[in-house]
Each structure stands twice: as structure tokens, then as C-alpha cells.
Amino acid sequence: MKHTLSVLVEDESGALSRIAGLFARRGFNIDSLAVGPAETPGQSRLTMVVEGDDHALQQMSKQLDKLVNVLQVLDLTRQPAVERELMLLKVSAPAHQRSSIFDLVQVFRAKVVDVADGALTLEVVGDPGKLVALESLLTPYGIIEIARTGKVALVRASGVNTELLKVSPSGSRIPA
Known part of the structure; x- marks a missing residue:
């Protein structure tokens, strides 16, 4: 099972290295890692999967x-x-296919951030499932390059588990 860990650390050199080393020594692979400043100066938050x-x-x-x-x-x-x-995705986009790619961009609330003669570069932000879905739909067009950040996550202050709010196409609630 994949676990998402949020680790608050003092912002000092070597902290990330020690954490990664701990996982490596115990045979764990870090699937995703995002690090950045936290809400308090001198602290960083690592989100890892x-x-x-x-x-x-x-x-x-x-x-x-x-x-x-x-x-x-x-x-x-x-x-x-x-x-x-966040995912940046460069997709092959000859003139005759651009309108269908633009339609997908709108559905996924992605942004076109670069346009070239034969390619479009897209920016999409969302939960990891959304990114995988867009990537899957764009694969037939020809994906040239992909760059993804690691997952970032925070506990919901409201305490509402949105997974419990998802509704199936038939209108019934989908169990978590």
C-alpha cells in the first residue's frame, strides 16, 4: 500500500540526506518527494510517498x-x-489534432503554457489521479516529455473526507 508521509524538519543542510538514507538502508523506495519551506521560518516540510x-x-x-x-x-x-x-506535459500536436487536445485541456482545467509548430506544452495541477487520467488520454497523440513534481499534501482543517463524497454515475455514493 502507498503511504503519504508529511515530515516537518529543521531547515538545515543534510536533513534530507539523512531522511533519504534512513529509507534506503531499510530497503524502501521513495516514489515521490516534494520539499519546501514550511509555515515557520527555519523549517521545511517534506511530503513523500x-x-x-x-x-x-x-x-x-x-x-x-x-x-x-x-x-x-x-x-x-x-x-x-x-x-x-503539478505536471508539465509536452504533447505532439499537429494542426489537425489541436482542437481535440484543446478540448481535453479545458475538461481537465489544464493550461497551455507553450505552443510550437508541432507540439503543445501543458500545465496541469490536481490530485494524482487527475494527472494520470489526462496523461492516459493524451498518450494516443504522442507524449514527447513529462515532468512531475512530487505530491504535496496537508491534513484538511475541515476534517471532511472528500473520498466519502464521491458519487458514482448512477447517483449512489461510492464507498471509500
Whole structure:
């Protein structure tokens, strides 16, 4: 199972290296990693996605907590959270196919950020599922290049789990 961890650290050189080393020594691969300044000066927030069972991730969280620069570790996997990712995608776009690509761009609320004779570069922000869906729909046109940030996530202040609000095409609620 994939887990999303939010780690608050003191903003000091080597903190990221120590965290990545801890995961590597225990045989965990970090699938996604995003790091940036946190709300308090001198602190950074790391959001990482790692695969493992609940017990293994619980042990990793305890190990992370023991590192000197780590201030807080949260496993957001089962908590109501807002998750976003950014993707830049360059797709082949000959003149006769551009209108259908523009239609997809509108549906996914993506932006065209560069136009060339044979290609369009798109920017799309959303939950990781949205990015995968757009990539899948654009694959037949010919994807030239993709760059994705890691997932960033915060616990929802409202506590509302939007997964419980999703509705199936038949109108019934989809169980989480």
C-alpha cells in the first residue's frame, strides 16, 4: 500500500540526506518527494510517498521521529487530506489534432503554457489521479516529455473526507 508521509524538519543542510538514507538502508523506495519551506521560518516540510505495509511504515515513522532535525511525522494515508501535484506535459500536436487536445485541456482545467509548430506544452495541477487520467488520454497523440513534481499534501482543517463524497454515475455514493 502507498503511504503519504508529511515530515516537518529543521531547515538545515543534510536533513534530507539523512531522511533519504534512513529509507534506503531499510530497503524502501521513495516514489515521490516534494520539499519546501514550511509555515515557520527555519523549517521545511517534506511530503513523500512510499510503499509498504502499515506495520513497516509505523516503524519507519518512529525511526524518523528519532532523527535530530525531525520535528513531526504524520502519515496522511488514512486522514482527510488535500493532495496536489503539478505536471508539465509536452504533447505532439499537429494542426489537425489541436482542437481535440484543446478540448481535453479545458475538461481537465489544464493550461497551455507553450505552443510550437508541432507540439503543445501543458500545465496541469490536481490530485494524482487527475494527472494520470489526462496523461492516459493524451498518450494516443504522442507524449514527447513529462515532468512531475512530487505530491504535496496537508491534513484538511475541515476534517471532511472528500473520498466519502464521491458519487458514482448512477447517483449512489461510492464507498471509500
